[in-house]
Amino acid sequence: MALNIYTTAQIRQLDADTIQIEGIDSSELMERAALGLFERIKTLIAPNKSILALAGPGNNGGDALALSRLMLEAGFQLRCLLLSGNKTLSHDCALNAKKLIELFPSSFVFDATPEDLVKEAPTDYLIDGLFGSGLNKALEGDFARIVHWLNKQKALRISIDLPSGLYGEDNRTNKPENIVRADLVLGIQFPRLAFLLPENEDYIGQWELTPLDFHPEALARQTTNYSLVEQNDIRAVLRNRKKFSHKGNYGHGLLIAGSAGMSGAAILAGRAALRAGLGLLSIRMPSALSACIQSAVPEAMTSIDPLSENNISSMENLDLDRFSAIAIGPGLGTGQGQTRVMKALLKETRKPLVIDADGLNILAAEPSLLSLLPRGSILTPHPGEFDRLAGASDCGYERLEKASAFAKKHGVYLILKGHYTCSIFPDGSRHFNNTGNSGMATAGSGDVLCGILLSLLVQAYPPAQCCLLGVYLHGLSGDLALKEQSEESLVAGDLIQYLGKAFKHSKGQI
Known part of the structure; x- marks a missing residue:
């Protein structure tokens, strides 16, 4: 059947309903998302390549942190910076940050700043996990500066869920200069409407989907007017x-x-x-x-x-x-x-x-x-x-x-x-x-x-x-x-x- 396209609000509801129906903690669902991302990324990046992962304070950052842990456990040459911008970390982001501190303290910078980015050695790949579909206003301040730095790098940029700064649907009120220009976007289970619109071509070089396995009952509760024909x-x-x-x-x-x-x-x-x-x-x-x-x-x-x-x-x-x-x-x-x-x-x-x-x-x-x-x-x-x-x-x-x-x-x-x-x-x-x-x-x-x-x-x-x-x-x-x-x-x-x-x-x- 056609691949459904859900709004960002519906994706949040699918998360919540799957957690409720399956009786699991939200961190378990995040781990599933990270595993799906890891299985794809390990086929894209050779183990001898250098990687810098940037995580934001929300659940997209939590995905990036969980993915970073899995990649470090598999022997990848990765460093991860958590850039909170003095914002409170989401529960699952904080949980995954704690795991990285305990397991890989030398590869993880907690509470990094834009100034820390310039200290990093040139890298082959950048993983963008600053913000995903939960974003509802244009990036400004330190996060805008981070995006500007990202877009100037020669490394191949891989964004999780969405390029940071991009809204999932309507970007008419957004600030184009403050959106990550991703070479590859790894969407989670379903495409976002933003992937398919011409105004977003500069931010989405290519896109692919990785699995999450929302519960069938959660999916049955959602209806949508959008689909991608297969x-x-x-x-x-x-x-x-x-x-x-x-x-x-x-x-x-x-x-x-x-x-x-x-x-x-x-x-x-x-x-x-x-x-x-x-x-x-x-x-x-x-x-x-x-x-x-x-x-x-x-x-x-x-x-x-x-x-x-x-x-x-x-x-x-x-x-x-x-x-x-x-x-x-x-x-x-x-x-x-x-x-x-x-x-x-x-x-x-x-x-x-x-x-x-x-x-x-x-x-x-x-x-x-x-x-x-x-x-x-x-x-x-x-x-x-x-x-x-x-x-x-x-x-x-x-x-x-x-x-x-x-x-x-x-x-x-x-x-x-x-x-x-x-x-x-x-x-x-x-x-x-x-x-x-x-x-x-x-x-x-x-x-x-x-x-x-x-x-x-x-x-x-x-x-x-x-x-x-x-x-x-x-x-x-x-x-x-x-x-x-x-x-x-x-x-x-x-x-x-x-x-x-x-x-x-x-x-x-x-």
């Missing part, structure tokens, strides 16, 4: 074809796309739709593009607008009832003719649509059309397109909140594209994708996604499944293509080429 979720809904099926069993899709100079968008979307498994595809296009598109996508049927040579400007001679689903937007243009087509389409059909690219730009220019959107339609904006629809946002968190409100208000599925593309459902739930790479930030990549989504919708996958499947397969195609290409050389056509392997991989066939 391969098992995709495998559970992908269908196998029946041996005696025919093209009519897999639907007939209509793609309304292309204009003079933008035939490539229609070609990429059309080829992707066919590769994703629909039975029949018709492409509505202006007459000037007919020869080009027919030669590039011979498997598709053409529906030529008889009233315009260079742009689609009418629905003339087009029977929408023939089609299982419709997509509009790639390379369409935003002129008066295309706007008429969008209005006519929204008025004439109640079938869910896939609306991409210029289809979205027309909606942004004509907001009255939003009330005509068929329920269950799928909109696929990148951040700029969404900001044109819903107003500018200062950060990814704010944009995510606006997108959720937009999906609820209009009863649509919104695919907010990015490194962790998020599918937002009409109920407000948000599902992040974990496939894809920065090589896919290239012209035509969104057209390919549009074609995949149309194909899945035509094949009668419910819109929610279309979003999760389409985004996952799109990203996985890019990841598979990257094994043969570089991020710089990847082009949209590569995604289509590897789509078949993406299906096989998702089904566990390769």
Whole structure:
């Protein structure tokens, strides 16, 4: 099942409920967290490398102290500094500090200060355990100075739970200069929302998860609107074809796309739709593009607008009832003719649509059309397109909140594209994708996604499944293509080429 994403308040409650249900002391749960961290770190750091661990006064510091003890017991070359900033230590932090004093007094500095940091010899690794998800205000004073020192070091920085200074969700009121810039973040059991937001890229080089094993009953008490989609979720809904099926069993899709100079968008979307498994595809296009598109996508049927040579400007001679689903937007243009087509389409059909690219730009220019959107339609904006629809946002968190409100208000599925593309459902739930790479930030990549989504919708996958499947397969195609290409050389056509392997991989066939 999808990996849930909990808020910092929910994580605290999971801690408390697990302790209560299992009848254990909080220090035992901290020891479990430290063991999970240790098992991962010992595979990352060679025993002959030097390590400096910095612990703060709270439970994140307690995790760092417990981890330091385990590493010293295993023979690692580690020194640990407890930087309390004259704050009272949490119970579990004090308990673990006492253990270090008793067992490894020469490797531990209790009540260290920022001045003590400059006395430390250069090190290969820094472990940041100053503050975790319990932080609720920007770091200042001595702790800000410590963060500044950390960020200047050449050592590889590993943060526990979260980079110190970073909030788990909304960082609009934070002070960016006072946040640790971690090379690696070891999250505990579940990803934090902050890991997935673009404004935090500078603080989270990479992230991984280590186990804690919250009690199942504690987990059952928590509900969340956030999840990270995994391969098992995709495998559970992908269908196998029946041996005696025919093209009519897999639907007939209509793609309304292309204009003079933008035939490539229609070609990429059309080829992707066919590769994703629909039975029949018709492409509505202006007459000037007919020869080009027919030669590039011979498997598709053409529906030529008889009233315009260079742009689609009418629905003339087009029977929408023939089609299982419709997509509009790639390379369409935003002129008066295309706007008429969008209005006519929204008025004439109640079938869910896939609306991409210029289809979205027309909606942004004509907001009255939003009330005509068929329920269950799928909109696929990148951040700029969404900001044109819903107003500018200062950060990814704010944009995510606006997108959720937009999906609820209009009863649509919104695919907010990015490194962790998020599918937002009409109920407000948000599902992040974990496939894809920065090589896919290239012209035509969104057209390919549009074609995949149309194909899945035509094949009668419910819109929610279309979003999760389409985004996952799109990203996985890019990841598979990257094994043969570089991020710089990847082009949209590569995604289509590897789509078949993406299906096989998702089904566990390769």
